[in-house]
Amino acid sequence: MHLTDKFGRAITDLRISITDRCNYKCVYCRTGNEGALYPDLPLFDYLHMARLMVGLGIEKVRITGGEPLLRHDVVEFVRELSALQTLSGRPLDIALTTNGHLLSDLAQPLKDAGLKRVTVSMDAVDPERFARITRVHNGFENVLAGVRAARKAGLDPVKVNCVLLRGFNDDQIPEFGRFAREEGVIVRFIEFMPLEEDRVWSPEIVVTLDEILTRMAAFMPLEEIAHAPSETARRYRFADGQGEIGIIAPVSHPFCGHCSRIRITSDGKIRTCLFSQVDHDLLGVMKRSSDEVTMRYIRGVVEKKEQRHHIGEPGFQKPSRSMVHIGG
Numbered sequence: 001m002h003l004t005d006k007f008g009r010a011i012t013d014l015r016i017s018i019t020d021r022c023n024y025k026c027v028y029c030r031t032g033n034e035g036a037l038y039p040d041l042p043l044f045d046y047l048h049m050a051r052l053m054v055g056l057g058i059e060k061v062r063i064t065g066g067e068p069l070l071r072h073d074v075v076e077f078v079r080e081l082s083a084l085q086t087l088s089g090r091p092l093d094i095a096l097t098t099n100g101h102l103l104s105d106l107a108q109p110l111k112d113a114g115l116k117r118v119t120v121s122m123d124a125v126d127p128e129r130f131a132r133i134t135r136v137h138n139g140f141e142n143v144l145a146g147v148r149a150a151r152k153a154g155l156d157p158v159k160v161n162c163v164l165l166r167g168f169n170d171d172q173i174p175e176f177g178r179f180a181r182e183e184g185v186i187v188r189f190i191e192f193m194p195l196e197e198d199r200v201w202s203p204e205i206v207v208t209l210d211e212i213l214t215r216m217a218a219f220m221p222l223e224e225i226a227h228a229p230s231e232t233a234r235r236y237r238f239a240d241g242q243g244e245i246g247i248i249a250p251v252s253h254p255f256c257g258h259c260s261r262i263r264i265t266s267d268g269k270i271r272t273c274l275f276s277q278v279d280h281d282l283l284g285v286m287k288r289s290s291d292e293v294t295m296r297y298i299r300g301v302v303e304k305k306e307q308r309h310h311i312g313e314p315g316f317q318k319p320s321r322s323m324v325h326i327g328g
Contacts, residue, residue, distance in 0.1 A: 002057030082114025103146025174219035181243035
């Protein structure tokens, strides 16, 4: 029997963070004063967790961090994951989210190991603005090389995620439209969520889906593309057919009703929602119990998955961990 929660949603997507470490200090994510807060586990522990989850109906695994390419054995981890099959006998769908800094040398080995797709976080297409956001000098050239290497390796479609903050990088919207068209990637804009380390979020900083559409249409008209209900992004293509953008709008247009995801943190905890107030100690249960008992535990945790987040509502509580310590 596949994993389902009490609201009848099928849980088929797993995000698994394999490190809490990152080589960037993006201003909307980290304070810049703290590093990793939680330990990394041996990769065979993450692999064991993934095997159990796939045995319960998980069909897609996205590897995250921190920055997952900091793990020296990430290619072998992908190779081991690619040997798994879903309950229906199909190959596991494996993707990875990265800041792209180390991607140029690893794109082809990751593809050869079984990685299907890659998403690169990139919040400006101007090198100076990029350095201000990431607090890393000369990083833009590395990330651009990584994006191009991923395309060359066939990790298609290559997606580039941009978190927009009003007055900070929202003037980059048309520039990202050009980037999508020129580089042959899908650019996805993400509404800024209250998940940062230093807790500076306010509704006024959020650049909403409707505003993004208006500002991009001034650059070039868009038309919406159909997407699956469980997809996080609404999809659009430029009217002349060259280039695609997506918009992930959890603040202004929540998609919780079709959520198919759960997450495992770098220290082996299950989180059933980005905005969960509690972690569930999968590692502890797995270490002291049989696989059968652990799978029952996973079912029980998923059964209690939250119906939705409550961003912008009275009494909203920020999650117990910031985004970087959960896994993107």
